[in-house]
Amino acid sequence: MITFEGVTKRYPDGTVALDDVSLECPTGRITVFVGTSGGGKTTALRTINRMVEPTGGRVLIDGGDVRERRPAELRRGIGYVIQHAGLFPHRTIEDNIATVPYLLRWNKKKARATAHELMERVGLDPSMARRYPFQLSGGQQQRVGVARALAADPPIMLMDEPFSAVDPVVRGELQDEFLRLQDELHKTIVFVTHDIDEAIKLGDRVAVFQTGGKLVQVDAPEDLLARPADDFVAGFIGHDRGIRRLSFVPASGAPLTERDVLAADAPVERAREAGDGWVLVVDGDRRPLGWAATGVLPSSGTVGDAALAPIGHTFTVESDSVRAALDAAILSPSGRAVGVDGDGRLVGVADQHDLTAAIATSGAGVAAEPADTPPAEPVKGGAGD
């Protein structure tokens, strides 16, 4: 656990970068610092590894004041990743990654073997080990930055806008892989970003900083979206927080039906009986094939003979959120979302009304149940859809 106790940083020119900040970053979890530019996020991060010394208050790691540790020794237990990766341009990728192991005087063979292992872990082909940073894309360089920070297996990782310098698609991939890696490694991570969507996607806890180094709110992402502490936080989160909260409502709570679902070998006559204009056609393995419009069916034969409109995207009932399901429904020609299991087989179909019912019972909607109705378990990593 990293603990900030009334931490203040006032620079000699009078700038207050941190103003009496108290917060806890739990062990094995991701705490994200987010907020306006100049809000003190980077300053707060750097007080943990003593790159910045507070002028008031204390920073503790597992109860011990960081000031009682020598900076070099302290930093060996703390990985540090920055924007643009900050790689050494004249060292190969493997030697960049092995920077700390070399400092720790590991023999070269072991250090390089660790570097290769880590390359695989962060999704880089070890055949790139002998390349130089300029021979890698921005996204690949960021992966090297993460691998380098992990090399000595530090329990703590500080990450300062590590994914900001890459395009949105690569950024999304890096975030997903980062979450997957954290699922295996359980590091104590403090992550700085100015992007609220990134904060909500990655954070177990999100700390919102305001100009002047004031910490305004620390909460789980779903609580931040549900109950912003003040107008600043509400404005910072944005006006679509109602929709974004649905990322934390599990789709498994939505009532699913098998109404108007037919196998491809069913006679077209059966499709004509369907109530509201569309029939979902599935194969013998219950994998969805497409939507058949009942107004334009062939005169005879099977529903599989009909021209099928594409499903668009499905949602996985057990792991996706209502947000993903609603999106699938909105994009579906029939207005209905197709829920599948982990193997892509049909579980059931939900229309927008069914999904609204799930929102209401989860407590996330305006028409929430009375307060004594327990909210559904949130979707883990739910903001990622």
Ligand SMILES: Nc1ncnc2c1ncn2[C@@H]1O[C@H](COP(=O)(O)OP(=O)(O)OP(=O)(O)O)[C@@H](O)[C@H]1O
């Ligand atoms: N050495 C310094 N001397 C004076 N002021 C400083 C110094 N370093 C930082 N500051 C100021 O401290 C405040 C907080 O800076 P910090 O970099 O922590 O903010 P931030 O929230 O990380 O911002 P950004 O999102 O723009 O990176 C800013 O007003 C900055 O100008």
